[in-house]
Amino acid sequence: MLRFDRRLLLNFDWVLIVAVFVVALIGLANIYSSTHLYTKVGTPLYIRELTYYLMGAGIALLIVSIDYRVLLTLNYPLYIAMILLLLFALAFGKTIGGAQRWIDLGFFRLQPSEPAKLVLVITLASYYYRKETGKGFTLLDLVVPALLTGVPFILIAKQPDLGTGLLLGFIFASMTLFVKLRWTTLATLLCGGLSAIPIAWKFFLKPYQRQRVETFLNPENDPLGTGYHIIQSKIAVGSGLIFGKGFMQGTQGQLDFLPERHTDFAFSVWAEEWGFMGSVVLLLCYFFMILWGLNIAISARDKFGVLLAFGVVSLIFWQAFINLAMVMGLLPVVGVPLPLFSYGGSSLLTNLAGLGLLMNIRMRRYMGTS
Amino acid sequence: MLKKRIDIAMALIIFSAALLLTRLWYLQIYRGDEYAKLSEINRIRIQEIAAPRGNILDRNGQPIITNRPRFNVVWSREDAPNPDAVIKDLARILNEDISVLLDRIRAGTENPRYMPTRLKEDIDWETLAAIENKHLSLPGVRIEVMPSRDYLYGDFASHFVGYLGEISPAELAQSRYAKYQSGDQIGKQGVEKIFEEYLKGEKGRNYLEVDVHGFEQRQMQLQDPYPGNDLQLTLDIELQRAAEEAMADKAGAVVVMEVNTGNLLVMCSTPPLHLQEFVGGISSTAWNKLLNNPLNPLLNKTIQGQYPPGSTFKIVTALAAISEGVITPDASFFCGGALNFGNRRYGCWKKGGHGTVDFQRALIESCDVYFYSVGMRLGVDNIAKYATSLGMGRKSGIEIEHEKAGIIPSSAWKQQRYKQKWQDGETLSVAIGQGYVLTTPLQVCRMTAAVVNGGTLYRPQIVHSITAPDGKILKTFAPTSEGKILGSAHSLALIKEALVGVVNSPGGTAKVVKLPDVLIGGKTGTAQVVGLTHVEGMSEKNIPYKYRDHAWFTSFAPAEKPEIAVTVLVEHGQHGGSAAGPVARAVYKRYFELKNGIPKETAETPPIAKDEKEE
Numbered sequence: 001m002l003r004f005d006r007r008l009l010l011n012f013d014w015v016l017i018v019a020v021f022v023v024a025l026i027g028l029a030n031i032y033s034s035t036h037l038y039t040k041v042g043t044p045l046y047i048r049e050l051t052y053y054l055m056g057a058g059i060a061l062l063i064v065s066i067d068y069r070v071l072l073t074l075n076y077p078l079y080i081a082m083i084l085l086l087l088f089a090l091a092f093g094k095t096i097g098g099a100q101r102w103i104d105l106g107f108f109r110l111q112p113s114e115p116a117k118l119v120l121v122i123t124l125a126s127y128y129y130r131k132e133t134g135k136g137f138t139l140l141d142l143v144v145p146a147l148l149t150g151v152p153f154i155l156i157a158k159q160p161d162l163g164t165g166l167l168l169g170f171i172f173a174s175m176t177l178f179v180k181l182r183w184t185t186l187a188t189l190l191c192g193g194l195s196a197i198p199i200a201w202k203f204f205l206k207p208y209q210r211q212r213v214e215t216f217l218n219p220e221n222d223p224l225g226t227g228y229h230i231i232q233s234k235i236a237v238g239s240g241l242i243f244g245k246g247f248m249q250g251t252q253g254q255l256d257f258l259p260e261r262h263t264d265f266a267f268s269v270w271a272e273e274w275g276f277m278g279s280v281v282l283l284l285c286y287f288f289m290i291l292w293g294l295n296i297a298i299s300a301r302d303k304f305g306v307l308l309a310f311g312v313v314s315l316i317f318w319q320a321f322i323n324l325a326m327v328m329g330l331l332p333v334v335g336v337p338l339p340l341f342s343y344g345g346s347s348l349l350t351n352l353a354g355l356g357l358l359m360n361i362r363m364r365r366y367m368g369t370s
Numbered sequence: 371m372l373k374k375r376i377d378i379a380m381a382l383i384i385f386s387a388a389l390l391l392t393r394l395w396y397l398q399i400y401r402g403d404e405y406a407k408l409s410e411i412n413r414i415r416i417q418e419i420a421a422p423r424g425n426i427l428d429r430n431g432q433p434i435i436t437n438r439p440r441f442n443v444v445w446s447r448e449d450a451p452n453p454d455a456v457i458k459d460l461a462r463i464l465n466e467d468i469s470v471l472l473d474r475i476r477a478g479t480e481n482p483r484y485m486p487t488r489l490k491e492d493i494d495w496e497t498l499a500a501i502e503n504k505h506l507s508l509p510g511v512r513i514e515v516m517p518s519r520d521y522l523y524g525d526f527a528s529h530f531v532g533y534l535g536e537i538s539p540a541e542l543a544q545s546r547y548a549k550y551q552s553g554d555q556i557g558k559q560g561v562e563k564i565f566e567e568y569l570k571g572e573k574g575r576n577y578l579e580v581d582v583h584g585f586e587q588r589q590m591q592l593q594d595p596y597p598g599n600d601l602q603l604t605l606d607i608e609l610q611r612a613a614e615e616a617m618a619d620k621a622g623a624v625v626v627m628e629v630n631t632g633n634l635l636v637m638c639s640t641p642p643l644h645l646q647e648f649v650g651g652i653s654s655t656a657w658n659k660l661l662n663n664p665l666n667p668l669l670n671k672t673i674q675g676q677y678p679p680g681s682t683f684k685i686v687t688a689l690a691a692i693s694e695g696v697i698t699p700d701a702s703f704f705c706g707g708a709l710n711f712g713n714r715r716y717g718c719w720k721k722g723g724h725g726t727v728d729f730q731r732a733l734i735e736s737c738d739v740y741f742y743s744v745g746m747r748l749g750v751d752n753i754a755k756y757a758t759s760l761g762m763g764r765k766s767g768i769e770i771e772h773e774k775a776g777i778i779p780s781s782a783w784k785q786q787r788y789k790q791k792w793q794d795g796e797t798l799s800v801a802i803g804q805g806y807v808l809t810t811p812l813q814v815c816r817m818t819a820a821v822v823n824g825g826t827l828y829r830p831q832i833v834h835s836i837t838a839p840d841g842k843i844l845k846t847f848a849p850t851s852e853g854k855i856l857g858s859a860h861s862l863a864l865i866k867e868a869l870v871g872v873v874n875s876p877g878g879t880a881k882v883v884k885l886p887d888v889l890i891g892g893k894t895g896t897a898q899v900v901g902l903t904h905v906e907g908m909s910e911k912n913i914p915y916k917y918r919d920h921a922w923f924t925s926f927a928p929a930e931k932p933e934i935a936v937t938v939l940v941e942h943g944q945h946g947g948s949a950a951g952p953v954a955r956a957v958y959k960r961y962f963e964l965k966n967g968i969p970k971e972t973a974e975t976p977p978i979a980k981d982e983k984e985e
Contacts, residue, residue: 241406251409255413294383325389
């Protein structure tokens, strides 16, 4: 199984490595800044995050060493494992903040909805790769991938974690639009999707989720309630001005005005302490990484590699975009972390695994389709 | 084909990057200053530190009211891991029922978490020491220090110094309190209120950085409070206390004025207000008790009490009569105990009559019949003219609020007030200070001072100067003359001479006041509260308190070169000489003791002759 080719090392994607390394450093420093005051017992969070990084690097290395085409056979076992984990989380999971999301492994609390994102990417890439006909997909062809997405979506939405659920929807939509669709399919999907919005609003959203959306549209209506997060985050970002308040000097973050400041709102802390300059640097890092990922997709040696790389890129892009738009007050508050940057082991390991896949595809671009 | 889609994806990604960058620019640069300000407001709490209020001093610079620290026990929920045990301990130390403390804690749960709840206010030193000793076993319990008024002489001149209280919503709405906030202490009465802006000082400010829960993180800047200015009164502590002691069992007023400046050395109104009751807000039961007290402690009798001046008004009538030339000093009238005028009989207080009386004897023995005759010759408007020039019937302009003007009737006044013509018989009552005439003790004192100082009417003053904490004098209140009174120097001299006789001659009505080394002059007065018919035939002791006459005594000393005028009013004291006289005597005694340095107690109070029923 470990057919390690010397060419692999030559094709090692140093650009991707450096980009990830820079974001990781910034992210760790930022977690240190936002949590050093409050971690009085146990391991400091930045040390934990560093541990996750090392674990993730190990996982990525493992993934890199195996040809990604293995996934064409592993995809359904992985998918089934994911569904089981989600069911387990729903049945026995740890309840934090009113949602059942965690499986306690003793040394690690796994959030199964995180790896589920990557498993969905793999599953859809495999499916579309196998079904590709060249004439484009009909509506009927989409029933299976829709079901494949729908099952984890429902399980995650039931936790309830609407943000992650929607993210699955975005991944499905991105990857489906990326493969060839028939015109009629596209038109029907558009109409169906638009008409589904009001129905979903009325029947599927829980009151607190509806309130979040309403608050987002009008945060000043409820400054101490749910609008609070959006307002405080905007104040944090805005008060950073051009050069920021300085490392560990951000008042919004350090004085606890900012909620979830080392997880979902980690970027707000960064923007407050490093200002417009620091924020632009970080943003450019992300978008460089994402565009580089697309470059990897183009250069993949086969269609599966293209689909898989595109899926991983869409996973990272949507997480980053939704999170950044959320902390800047452009989207409602949904629990989507900023990949590599927000504190959290499950998310970090998932994203590093995804980046490992990208590296895998990159390194094997010149290899035959065996 | 795939390339094209990747390009589209790339375009979309670049577009979203541009969108996020634009948003960043909008938040951090375009509206950055706004958000920077909001983040400052978020984190800084300004805690105000009360400024020590200015001291109130007497004319010699002796403090009357200063400040003392007031220790309150406060409780912060956040700091206590085991509140129940702490509260139990604390209740024992404070000697309070545990349920009382729990009620207060419960009442405080509405407040933000960082705001401590006040459990007990103004604890004594022993309790303070007990709490400090057990400091470590009482987590969450702290001592809060607040400046508070310290009344060194208890209820000293309480109507004038006034008291402090929390500013009310109605007061907050007034422009003079524009800079105040609810919860601030302000002067509610007396000089504390009138000189509020000088006394209050500048609040200090503590700029604290707080976290989202309001807990203090660190101090950013401390602006110390600046103490208020000291207010030096014209009152004399020793003299005021002598008056208050002499009046301890009486309701009434004592006014002492420097005749050549208008400065008030004593302003005593009894019963006093108990200022301690007002500290921290008076309870409604205590307030109702004050309202319903028949001795009316809420009334500042020196400037708000309006009484008929009785025979003290004969000074005014006498001045008008000599000055207007309606009588000569030698002219005599016969007093047979009464004067018949119209259909009525106007009696003299001495039922047997004084016989033939001239000007001197008329004043010394206070013969009513003499003054009836003089009054008839003068007419009410002449009397009113002189009374008004002596400051009666109008406000004196003293700095204290709610001064009453009194009434000096005239024919025009009656026409306006009752739409009736003046009856000549009414002039007879006015001539002896009865009828419509109403004066305040301050007015009577001021009149006396003007008559004996050579005829200058001064505005009464109770504030001497205002001094900044650094010793700089901000404001002095110089004596203010309101000009000369009507009346010739000759007539003033005659009156003064007669008034000395009131105290010093055998027939005088105020012999009781006489001091061995000082020549005092004065005039007694008895003010009828009700018509004689109510009390006709009753012996004095059987007359109900509220129907008894008010007793007046107004005076000056030393006669050769008057320095002070002393006016005493004892409500329902019945006789000017016996009720009001000793009070004035006590004041003079203390005044000359202080002035001459050696207490000279020699002569006993001369006994009042039993058969001689004086005014």
